[in-house]
Amino acid sequence: MGRKKTILLIAVLFLFAISGIYFTNADAQYKAAPAKKGVQAEKSVKADSCYGCHPVIKELHSSGKHSKNLCSNCHKELDKHLKAPGPDTRPVTDTSWEACGQCHKAQYESFMKEAYHRPARDEKSQLTNRAPNPFWDKLMAGHGFTKEHNLTRSHNWMLIDHLIVDRAYGGRFQGKNSWQYLFEKGKAWEVLKDNYPDVKEHKAFIPQSAAAANPVCLQCKSQDHILKWAYMGDPVEGARWSRTSNVVELVKDLQHGLNCFTCHDPHAAKPRIVRDGLIDALTRPDGDTLWHKDPKRTGIKVIDMGMRGFTRKIALLDKYDTRLQCGQCHVEYNCNPGTDTKTGEAVKMGDRRTNHFPYKDVFGLYEHYVNKVNFLDWKHALTGGLLWKAQHPESETFYNSKHAKAGVGCDSCHTPKAKDKKTGKVYTSHFAVTPRVQLKETCLKCHTKWTEEQARYAIDSIKAHIRGKMRKAEFWLSALIDKVVEGKKAGLAEDVIKQAQDQHLRAHILWEYWTAENSDGFHNPEMARESLTRSVDESMKGIKIINDAMAAKTSAK
Structure with missing residues (x-):
């Protein structure tokens, strides 16, 4: 009889243990983010407490990998809001990087x-940069970007x-x-x-x-x-x-x-x-x-x-x-x-x-x-x-470029996959930077026969070619600006000046787009070359409009 009681006691204890493990795991599915150092821990609030008033959030939250995460992970001071919902008791939403970084550590750290790789406050108008002076300040005269870009x-x-x-x-x-x-x-x-x-x-x-x-x-x-x-x-x-x-x-x-x-x-x-x-x-x-x-x-x-x-x-x-x-x-x-x-x-x-x-x-x-x-x-x-x-x-x-059509995304070159050295898990690096800084992880993943030096050479060659076209476009835009000013001083008809100004606008768009685009045309070199050479053509048309009108005026005298 004593042996039977012992067996029964063990069985009961085992059931309690199993129950405890079950309920512990069930609660653990609602993951609470680790508390930040020096910050008082918030009272845990499960999503069910919020779904009644937030049906759109319910649809989103219950459909994804965060479905077991607590609302209190990202929303603070929930007690007041739960007791008296309304605009005066709205919780504080944590918009910081650390809110996500508590769980997504590798992404946060990257x-x-x-x-x-380049200095801060590196102005594009410097002689060796994307839109060098003296042309930049002249071509953009009157715009705030001439102060610092x-x-x-x-x-x-x-x-x-x-x-x-x-x-x-x-x-x-x-x-x-x-x-x-x-x-x-x-x-x-x-x-x-x-x-x-x-x-x-x-x-x-x-x-x-x-x-x-x-x-x-x-x-x-x-x-x-x-x-x-x-x-x-x-x-x-x-x-x-x-x-x-x-x-x-x-x-x-x-x-x-x-x-x-x-x-x-x-x-x-x-x-x-x-x-x-x-x-x-x-x-x-x-x-x-x-x-x-x-x-x-x-x-x-x-x-x-x-x-x-x-x-x-x-x-x-x-x-x-x-x-x-x-x-x-x-x-x-x-x-x-x-x-x-x-x-x-x-x-x-x-x-x-x-x-x-x-x-x-x-x-x-x-x-x-x-x-x-x-x-x-x-x-x-x-x-x-x-x-x-x-x-x-x-x-x-980039949208219709050769790289894009080949299935390359922005992330392929700027935020590539990386492996966590501690866990061995692969994650997306969030260190957004030019591929020149991490050529092995970017260019060489597809261009497997290249060395890093060759990859850098390819990038620099394309960018050098497009920068050359930008300088030519700037020369002709500058000449067109001078012609419009000359035409206005000469008293040319308003409709002639407007035609030349319209040519200026067309040429300007085809050029200035590439000073703002941050790849020197590398994202789509074919588009860049066509655009910049067309800019030269449009400037030349504008110059011709003024020259023809000036010649006609001289002839009339």
Whole structure:
């Protein structure tokens, strides 16, 4: 009998043990992120507690790899909100890199890695850079980018670099430790200071600077304010920030450069885009973008995330597509006021054209801006003609290139796969940098017969060829500008000057696109060569218009 009791006791204890293991594992499926050092641990909150009021989040969260993650991993101060849901008790959403880095450690560490292959504040207008002077300042006369226009630096510094550049905030923001800011990583306002904190006016404070930044510029620098910004930046009730906000006040609400959730949906753990201008372009009824014309285009699902009384959209992608994800920022878009080409009236930040993506290559931009959108950026200081200002159009340039058609993505060359030295797991490096820095992991993966020296030689040869074409385009643009000025001084008819100014605009677009595009044409050398040589042709046509009119005027005398 004693033996039977012993066996029964062991069986009962075994069942309790099994039950304990089961319930422990069940709870463990709801993964709590490790607490940060020095921060009081939040009370764990499971997703079921939030699903009732957030059906859209439920659909996303329950569909992906994050389905077992706790809401309290990324949302803090949930107790008050759960007890009394409403706008006054909204939880604090952690938009930091560390929020994702707690679990995605290898990706986080690679993202925070420094790129020292080129200096900071390396102006494109330097003699050996992409758009050297003396032509740059002449060809862009009257535009803020003549104050300072730099080559790129690491993603984690992009907000800081935007805040401190001379053309953006008039020099009001500087490093707390002077030039030591170059090495300091972290929240922007732990690194920088406002030298004029009591001045709310957005203006220039130091010589040869400009206050050209505006709220739309910041959409490509940070998404810290994603929950406070309505679709397209419309100034609507409930949205704290909009296209028309005081940008000096807005930037004080931002801390991080490129956020993880810009490309990765934190609820569904799926690829996405959040940039409203791109979503707007991809959903235009006329279907005129590169993406629309691509028979193999990646599908998107647009979702309205507006839970705060205003529309806010994201778009999930059917698969990872870096042309779209990187194309949220590495893209041509308008982000500033300008002039209506039909009426001649000012286009101000209240107009949606100040947050606009064409998503077309260089050959479609004249027609798009002049005849479809009726918008141009600024008036050239010497010719008086309206011109267009390019933003970094890498995505559109690469879209139909030979590399893209071969299945190469932005990630193949700039954020390749890497192996964790400790775990042996393969992950996507988030150290976004030129492939020249990591040739073995990029170029040589496909070009297996090349050496690193040969890969570097191929890159440099293509870039050298295109830079040569850029210099020729600049020479002829400069000559055209001189001719227009000469024609105006000579009193040529207004219609003649307008024709020449239009030729200037055409030639300018075909050239300046490549000063903003950050590969010296490497992303699509065939397109670059055609565009730049056509720029020369258009400049020559403009010069001929003035010369013919001058000859006719002389002959008439």
